[in-house]
Amino acid sequence: MAGVTLMTARRPSLSLLLNGMRDRSPGLGASLLGGAVAAGLGLGSLAVLVLGLWISSPYPDSGPGGALRIAAALWLLAHGVELVRTDTLSGVPLPVGVTPLLLLALPVWLLYRAARDATDASAEPDAPPPVPAHTAWTGVVLGYLGVGAAAALYCSGGELRPVWGWVTACLPLVAASAAGAGVWSAHGRPREPVLGLLLTLPGPVRRLLFGSDARARVGTAVRAAGAGTAVLFGGGSLLLGVSLVLHGAAARASFLQLTEGWTGRFAVLLLGIGLIPNAAVWSASYALGPGFALGTGHLVHPLASDPAPLLPPFPLLAAVPDAGAGTTLNWTAGLVPVAAGVTVGWFVARGAAGRVTQEAQEAQQEPRAPWSAGRTVGVLVLAALLCAAILALLAALSGGPLGVAALARFGPLWWQSGGAAALWLTVVGMPVTLTARAWRLRGRRARGAVPAQGTEPGSKRPAEAGKGAVAKKTVAEAAKGATGEATVEAAKGAAKDATKEATKPVAKEAAKDSPQAAAKDQAKETRAQAAKAAKTPTRREEPPAKPTVNPPTALTAPDEDERYEVLPAPDPFPSAWHDDVARATRWAALRAASTPLDSPDSSLIDEPAAPSWPPLREPSPPPAGHSPVPEPSPLTDALHQPTEPSRTDPPDSEAPR
Numbered sequence: 152m153a154g155v156t157l158m159t160a161r162r163p164s165l166s167l168l169l170n171g172m173r174d175r176s177p178g179l180g181a182s183l184l185g186g187a188v189a190a191g192l193g194l195g196s197l198a199v200l201v202l203g204l205w206i207s208s209p210y211p212d213s214g215p216g217g218a219l220r221i222a223a224a225l226w227l228l229a230h231g232v233e234l235v236r237t238d239t240l241s242g243v244p245l246p247v248g249v250t251p252l253l254l255l256a257l258p259v260w261l262l263y264r265a266a267r268d269a270t271d272a273s274a275e276p277d278a279p280p281p282v283p284a285h286t287a288w289t290g291v292v293l294g295y296l297g298v299g300a301a302a303a304l305y306c307s308g309g310e311l312r313p314v315w316g317w318v319t320a321c322l323p324l325v326a327a328s329a330a331g332a333g334v335w336s337a338h339g340r341p342r343e344p345v346l347g348l349l350l351t352l353p354g355p356v357r358r359l360l361f362g363s364d365a366r367a368r369v370g371t372a373v374r375a376a377g378a379g380t381a382v383l384f385g386g387g388s389l390l391l392g393v394s395l396v397l398h399g400a401a402a403r404a405s406f407l408q409l410t411e412g413w414t415g416r417f418a419v420l421l422l423g424i425g426l427i428p429n430a431a432v433w434s435a436s437y438a439l440g441p442g443f444a445l446g447t448g449h450l451v452h453p454l455a456s457d458p459a460p461l462l463p464p465f466p467l468l469a470a471v472p473d474a475g476a477g478t479t480l481n482w483t484a485g486l487v488p489v490a491a492g493v494t495v496g497w498f499v500a501r502g503a504a505g506r507v508t509q510e511a512q513e514a515q516q517e518p519r520a521p522w523s524a525g526r527t528v529g530v531l532v533l534a535a536l537l538c539a540a541i542l543a544l545l546a547a548l549s550g551g552p553l554g555v556a557a558l559a560r561f562g563p564l565w566w567q568s569g570g571a572a573a574l575w576l577t578v579v580g581m582p583v584t585l586t587a588r589a590w591r592l593r594g595r596r597a598r599g600a601v602p603a604q605g606t607e608p609g610s611k612r613p614a615e616a617g618k619g620a621v622a623k624k625t626v627a628e629a630a631k632g633a634t635g636e637a638t639v640e641a642a643k644g645a646a647k648d649a650t651k652e653a654t655k656p657v658a659k660e661a662a663k664d665s666p667q668a669a670a671k672d673q674a675k676e677t678r679a680q681a682a683k684a685a686k687t688p689t690r691r692e693e694p695p696a697k698p699t700v701n702p703p704t705a706l707t708a709p710d711e712d713e714r715y716e717v718l719p720a721p722d723p724f725p726s727a728w729h730d731d732v733a734r735a736t737r738w739a740a741l742r743a744a745s746t747p748l749d750s751p752d753s754s755l756i757d758e759p760a761a762p763s764w765p766p767l768r769e770p771s772p773p774p775a776g777h778s779p780v781p782e783p784s785p786l787t788d789a790l791h792q793p794t795e796p797s798r799t800d801p802p803d804s805e806a807p808r
Contacts, residue, residue, distance in 0.1 A: 178282030182269040182290020186330070189265035189291070190298035193229075193258045198222040200421075207414045213310075220309030223302040227313045229254035230299075231321035231548060238310045247311070248551025249561060251425035252432070255548065259329045266291045266333025284334045291330045296323060342366075368522075368530050371502030375530075376537035379495040379576055383542060384428075386487030387435030391427070394434075394470040405464035423466055429549040429562070430467050436546060436563035438487035439571040443563040445471065447556070453481045459557065488572070492579025495534050499580065500587035503527040521592055524585060531584050535576035543569030677735045 198219055205218040224234055233248040269287040271279075299322045303313050335344060349357060395402055409419050433443045442452030445468075446459035456472040472481060503522040522530070543565040550562020 178269065178271065178286050179290045181271075182282065182287045183294040185265040185269040186262075186291035186294025186296075186326075187298050188294075189258075189261040190295045190302075193261055194223065194226050194298070194302060196257065197226050197229075197254075201225070204414060204418050209412055209414070217309060220306040221311060223306035224309065224311035224313065225254070226258070227299070227303060227306070227318065227322070228311075229258055230325045231255070232303075232317040233314045233551065234311045235314060236311055243555070245554045245558075246314075246552045249426075249429065249553060250548050250551065251422075252428035252545070252549060253425040255325075258325065262291065262295060262326060262329035263333040263336075265295075266330040267337045270334055270337035281338070284338055287337075288327075288330050288334045291333075292323070292326050295326045295330070299326070367502065368526070368533075371499060372530050372533040372537060374502075375495045375498035375534035376541065378498050379491045379534065379538040379572075380541045382491040382494045383435045383438075383487060383538070383572065384431055384545075386438060386490060387431040387433070388427075390434040390438060390484055390487065391430050391467075391470060394472065395466075398469050402466040402469040405469050406466045408464050419466075426467055430470070432542075432545045432549040433563060434484075435487065435542065436568040436571075438484040439568060439575060440485075441563060441567035441571050443550070444560045446558055447560050449557075453477045453484050456481075461557075488575035489579055491538075491572075492576045493583050495538065495576050496531065496580035496583030497587055499527060499531045499534055500584045500591060503530065503584070503588045504591035521588070524588075527584055527588055528581060531580050532577060535573045535580065538576055539569040539573035542572045677738070680731060 201218050201222040202215065205213075205215070228234055228247070228250060231250050233246055235244045236247055237244050239245055266287060269291050270281050270284070271287075299318075303315070303318050303322075306313065335341070406416070406419065410416055436443050437452060440452060442450055444450055445462065449457045449459045451458060451471060454477045456474050456477065458471050458474055462468050462471075503526070505521045546563045546568040547565035550560075550564075552559045553561050
C-alpha cells in the first residue's frame with residue numbers, strides 16, 4: 152500500500168503536463184485552434200449551401216442529417232478524395248472522382264490564412280517574437296486533420312462515402328502544403344527551405360538552379376512559368392466560351408431538361424460554375440493536342456472528335472466539338488499553346504538581357520550582365536518544365552471516374568498534357584527567346600547600357616572598364632608622386648653635381664702638382680662654383696622639369712606600391728646646410744685650422760681673393776644629435792696626404808657621418 156502511495160505521489164498530474172507542454176511550445180494551442188477553425192469554416196460554408204438547397208427543395212429525399220453528410224462528402228471531394236455513390240439504380244456502388252477545382256480553392260485559402268495568423272509575426276519593433284515555424288505548421292495541420300477525420304467518420308454511413316485510402320493520402324497532402332506556404336510567407340519567404348528542396352533534384356538541374364545569379368534565374372523561370380500557365384488557362388477558358396456560344400442551343404436545352412424546379416436549376420448552375428475551371432483545363436489540353444477522354448475509348452482532340460454516345464445532359468458537356476474529323480476551326484485551337492510559348496519566351500528574354508528597373512535607374516545602379524545563349528535556353532527549359540508540372544497537376548485533379556466500365560475515365564491524362572505543354576513551350580519559346588534577347592541587347596548596346604562580360608557576381612574575368620579606370624588612376628598617382636620627388640631631387644642634385652664636377656679635377660691636380668697649387672686652384676674653383684650656385688635658385692618651391700612617367704597598360708595590373716601616393720620624406724638637414732656657400736666656408740675654416748701659422752702656406756690664408764658673390768651668411772647650426780666631427784673630403788685628403796697620388800675617387804655623399 153505504501154508503494155502504491157509512493158508511485159501515486161511521484162506521478163505528475165495532467166495539469167502539470169499540459170502546462171509544461173504549453174511552456175515548451177508557445178503558440179501550439181493557438182495553432183491547433185486555427186487549423187480547426189479553418190476546417191470548420193470550410194465545412195460550415197458547404198453545409199449552409201446544402202441545407203439551403205435542401206430546405207428549398209420541393210421533394211426532399213432525406214432529413215437534415217443526410218444533407219449534412221452530403222456537405223461533409225463534398226468538402227472531402229474538394230480535397231481530391233474519391234467518393235463512392237451507393238444509391239444507384241443497379242445497386243452497384245459507383246465511384247465519383249472528378250474534383251471541382253473551384254471548391255478546392257476554398258480550403259486552400261483558409262489553410263493559408265490560418266497558418267499566417269498562427270505565426271503571429273508583427274512588423275512592430277516592440278512586438279513579441281513570432282511563433283516558430285514548425286510549431287505553427289504542426290498545430291495548424293493537426294487541428295485541420297482532426298476535424299477532417301471527424302468529418303470522414305461522420306459521412307462514412309451516408310449515400311456518398313469516402314474511400315479511406317484517398318482520405319489518408321489527399322487530406323494530409325493538401326493541409327501540409329497549404330499550411331507550409333502560409334508559414335513560409337509569414338516568415339518573409341526565406342530561401343533555405345526552397346534550397347533544401349532543390350537539393351533533391353538531379354545534378355544537371357541543380358547546376359542550372361545554383362550559381363552566382365541563381366536568384367535571378369529561378370525568379371525569371373518562375374515568372375515565365377506562371378505567365379505561360381495563365382495564358383494556357385485563359386486560352387482554354389476562351390475556347391470553352393466560344394464553344395458554348397456556338398453550341399448555345401444544345402447547352403440551353405440540356406439545362407432546361409435536367410430539372411424543372413428553380414431549386415434544382417440553381418443547384419445545376421452552381422455545379423456548372425464549380426466545374427468551369429475543370430472545363431478550362433480540359434480545353435487547354437485539347438489545344439495542346441492530347442485532348443481529353445469522355446469515357447473509355449472516346450477521345451476528343453483537334454484532329455478528331457469521338458464523344459461518347461450516352462452522355463448525361465449537362466450544359467458544359469454540350470460544348471464538346473461535334474463528332475468527326477477536325478476542321479480548320481478546330482485546328483485554330485493550336486494558337487493557344489503558340490501564344491503561351493511566345494509569352495514564356497518573352498519573359499525569359501527580358502530576364503536574360505538584364506533588364507534595368509526604374510528603381511535601379513534612380514539609384515544609379517549598374518545593370519546586370521546579360522546571360523549567354525546557353526544559359527538563356529536552360530532557363531527557358533526550366534520554365535517549360537515548371538509550367539508542364541503545374542498543368543499536369545491541374546489535369547490530374549480535374550479528371551477522374553464517374554462510374555465503371557465506359558464511365559471509368561473522364562478528363563485528360565496528366566502525363567500527356569504535361570509532356571505536350573513542355574514540348575510546345577520549348578519549341579515555340581526557343582526562337583522567340585533568342586531573337587528577343589538579341590534585339591534587346593542590340594538596343595541596349597546602342598544606348599551604351601550593356602555592361603562588359605564577366606561583371607556578374609562570381610565571374611573570374613576582369614572587366615575592361617575596370618582595367619581602364621585602374622590604369623588612369625595609377626598614371627595620375629604615379630605622376631603626382633614623381634612630381635613631388637623630383638622637386639626635392641632637383642634641388643639636391645643641382646648643388647651635388649656642381650660639387651662633384653669641381654672636386655674631380657681638383658683631386659687630379661692635387662695628385663700631380665704641389666699642395667700649394669692644389670689649394671689655390673681649389674679655392675678658385677670653389678669661388679666660381681659658389682658664384683654659379685648663387686645665381687641659380689635651389690629652393691624646393693621651384694618647379695622642376697616635368698617627369699616622364701610610363702603609364703601601365705590596361706592589360707597589366709599595377710604593382711601594390713604604385714596604387715598609393717608616396718610622400719617625400721622630410722630632409723633632416725635644412726637647405727642652408729647643403730648650400731655651396733656654407734660648404735665653402737666650412738672647408739676654408741677646416742683648412743685654416745689644419746695649417747700651422749709658421750707654414751709657408753699661411754700666406755694663402757691671409758690674403759684671400761676678393762669674393763665676387765654677396766656677403767656670406769652664417770651657416771645654420773647642425774641638427775640635434777649631430778656629431779661635430781668634420782666630414783672627410785677630397786680637399787682635406789689632398790692637403791694632409793700630399794704623397795698619395797692614387798687617391799682620386801670623389802665622395803659619394805655630402806652628408807656628415
